[in-house]
Amino acid sequence: MAFAPSPIPSRTQFVLEAIKHGILTGGLSPGQALVETELAARFGVSKTPVREALKTLAGTGLVVMSQFKGVTVRTVDAGMAHEVYEVRLLLEPEALRRSLARHASLDAARDALLRADEAVDQAERSLANREFHRELYLSCGNPLLTRMLDEVRDQAALVSTVAWAADPSWDREADEHREILRLALAGDAAGAALALHDHIASFVRRAFPEGDQI
Template sequence: IVDRELARAVYDMRLLVAPVATARTAASRLGDWAAAAAALDRADAAGDGAERSLANRAFHRAMYAGCGNPILVKVLDELQDQTALVSSMVWSTLHSWEQEAAEHRAILRACEAGQADAVRDLMRGHISSFVARSFPENEAR
């Protein structure tokens, strides 16, 4: 079961590691940007939440897999398991994937341009905005 506390813990951890890993991938130029773009296309065409979740996972993995640190990749892979549960739950009531898709495309453009600092900031904003929309601070706990 996914509750607020678990969701916040998962996204707190993602905020700590995903922006750095993604920036490192952009800086290394080892990212598979074609795979990331294909994942975005699959997400756009997804007929259901499961397809969208798998495409989202593939996109994010393409963003961090080239970071040069296999332990960091493993941590993020494990977080993606939990992230998929949280995002699927949220998407069932909050249809935010179009905004997230636009954020993904901006992140991908910055990656393709090798703009590591921009990638880090965009990824941090992407994760933070999902949390703010999905689990607002002023919402009853």
């Protein structure tokens, strides 16, 4: 018999989302120390929800816990970026292909694309972009495949955040998103999957040439 995971307490969830927002918008920089007492004071909570939030974020790959350095925001380099994006390249186009084979609705993906176009700041744009990609694979029909892609979403968003700080290439990526959606709506599963593969591959090649670090 399978048991559902226990829900995260509300204070822990609040702290978790606040720290994640800071990381994914660049407010908390890669390598920056995350001190429990300072975060607890900032959010008006005890250290317990902060500690639990940091453990969860370590599990998603956004922070690193070290016996000597404490907790820090994960540093993004070419090796890390290529590892994360290799997983996306292997899985995401196939998941999109399967979603289209199941005649999945693309309304939510279209809505996310519109929100990204109308975003007033980087945080809003980043969230909309993440939702656009997720809506492409969400209906693939394989829960394990969906979970595997969900598990790298935060790390992929961190890679994008760091890359955009050096080169804000949102307009180019928005055009590529529109082309992926156009092909998908036209029923061209192979074309949409190829466009998605090229979109993911070109971004990481452009932003993180092998051997470089941002």
